[in-house]
Amino acid sequence: MINQQVIVPRPQATEWLLHWKDRDVIKVVTGLRRCGKSTALRLAQRALVESGVNERSIVSIDLERLGFAAPTTPQELYDYAVARISSPSCYVFIDEPQRVKGFERAVDALYAREDCDVYVTGSNSDLLSSELATLLTGRYVEFRLLPLSFAEYRGARAALADDADDTELLNRYLSLGGMPYASLLPAEDVSEYLDGVLNTVLVKDVATRHPRISMPVLRALLAFLADNVGNRFSLKTVADTLTANGSKVSPTTVSEYLNALVECYLIFKAEPYDAKGRRLLQQGGKYYLGDLGFRHLLLGRDGSDLGHRVENVVYLELLRRYHTVRVGRVGDLEIDFVAEREGKPHYYQVALSVLDEATLRRELRPLELLGDAYPKTLLTLDRIGATDHNGIEQRSLVDWLLK
Template sequence: MVVERRRSLEKLEKFKDKSVIKIITGVRRSGKSTLLRQFAQRLRAQGVEDASILFIQLDRLENEHLREYHALYQEIMKHRRAGCMQYIFLDEVQLVPEFQRTVLSLFEQERLDLYLTGSNASLLSGELATLLSGRYVEIAMLPLSFAEYCELANTAPAQAWNTYVRCGGFPYLSQIEGEDEKRDYLQGIYHTVLLKDIIERHNVQDPYVLESILRFLMDNVGNLVTSKKIADSLTSFGRKTSPMTVEKYLRTLEEAFILYRVSRFDIQGKQHLRFAGKYYVVDTGLRWLLLGDRGRDLGHVLENIVYLELLRRGNHVFIGKFGDGEIDFVAEKGGARTYYQVSASILDPMTYERELAPLKKIKDNYPKFILTLDTLPMEDEGIRQINLLDFLLANVL
């Protein structure tokens, strides 16, 4: 069973036949290849002939000979058809050294619509980004949302929630029975990303330090950190590391779409703050894999899930600072802004006051929400409480 990735398909549809390259990025096994197949199927349903669709998976052994930019270009040109639009899908194109040369030559061809996927953010760096400035669109893929997971697992939200919050939303995971089997699958993704997309690609000299940094950040999801704090922590455990080394490894982890850094925004001063930020993991299942249940820390796991959902909905997301108070997320989209606090529960009076106090200090007219697992509705000075599962399933707010 396959779930339709509707948001991403709608973005692809919007740019179909336009003179821009569609570049789909995201961590391995997040569904990029499936998205391309779904879009190719849409094209067929719209009357596009099979001969006008060329799909090349460059991570497949049978296509290994095409991982050379001349060979790839020649293969595509062999399938060119005069007088009709053709759709070229290149999956995991970063496996082709100097793939930019092929892409740039194809871009100059008339009546050719080009779609790429890649598992590393460096896909959009260097020559390609420079020469195609303003002529490509990036569509960022994440593992399944909770709504998509429920649809794929074909189960009620209340039943799906405990598995999703623990094991995450990698698409194939919902089809695997058994905790050990799920862990084995996640282990395979983790090792592939770490070895193929980070250690080999960046020639990492000390993989142990890299993994130590990743474990530290997994254990500190939702906490403000700096490179110095991470380096000091590793040094205190006997692994002497400099902030500069930490910075370098953080960049590689972000490029492989394992971690996302969220900077802070001073709401009063209306400026972005340079120092300290928070990191969230691309999928909570990877956190469970590395930390087990001891790293459950439900409040921060819920923050992680909300952050990813806000990204899926097309928001630019920041951590809000207002005086001494903090707002979990400031989400901006289309010139509008929304504030979110996230808490497992606010039934305790002290928790209630702590979570709402920062929102009450903000006197602008933008919407303010607090997302919890509580089911009792509440509104206080215009701040609305929303059940988290309802928020994740609603595709609004």
């Protein structure tokens, strides 16, 4: 039985929310359903109290838990919040406000008050990242919450007194993913739980916005992506593969379906980038899963394609640490990731092992060709070997993930 009181710390989200505390913007936490947004708000509230904020100054509204007593109109939502304001400076947290049609009017009205600092979460079809600019133009900052990082995952397993070492934990993480509740479940129960999450996303997020989309075809497309994490492919290739498997679609339809999966955070697209010419390319992007547990669910196997699963984990970790993450090219050679923050790139290569000299030279070559002074890192599963190759840092993947 799972201890329902286990709350996995989300330090990055908590620190971000506290960083924007008392600033004149609406704080919005977005992300995949069940990735921990509600918990992030609760942790931020706890941190506020620990910093000296009076508990009476915190107004927490969880529309899901209110059930039939929840406000149903923007006016009711606004009135419900205002009735609970009891000090000249209050922190108003609204979890999933999009359950109220026109919720943005209530959020705007609260934001306009002198006594409110407003925080909201969103994951469904009315508050996806793509909608924020329309609903809250110029008045918000967004934090995109991902499932647990490996460091957070290790903390969750430690709370269950799991005595597995880091290598064992990483193997589980690479197979079952990092959805917070799934991290607390026995391995044999994870797929059943994730199936419920996936069906909810497809029905409530995708079908609501795109009622003409075929759910069986969309699920078949997601399975294809799970089986081709980190591979390059054309829209025609995907369409031909799905059609051959009984799901007749055109390349145009595939493009529409891919966009639908991206906007609800089930997948992410890493755009192609000419690392030497510092420009975006038209072709050659890659797709990665928002959580590797969906690969386990859709394909039912864990032992294959370790290299691309590791690549997926690195991509998600880079999204946590950098503003932009792309896949790079140097001529005909590939750099796995070009991560950028404040206009400064950091180049990453990912390999299972470079103990073989030929493999090491192949992985280092595109980084050496760049000829610039920006940081370059080679990540591997090796726990031994050189740590520096003429300015290119070699790091153990486990150590880097736990940084």
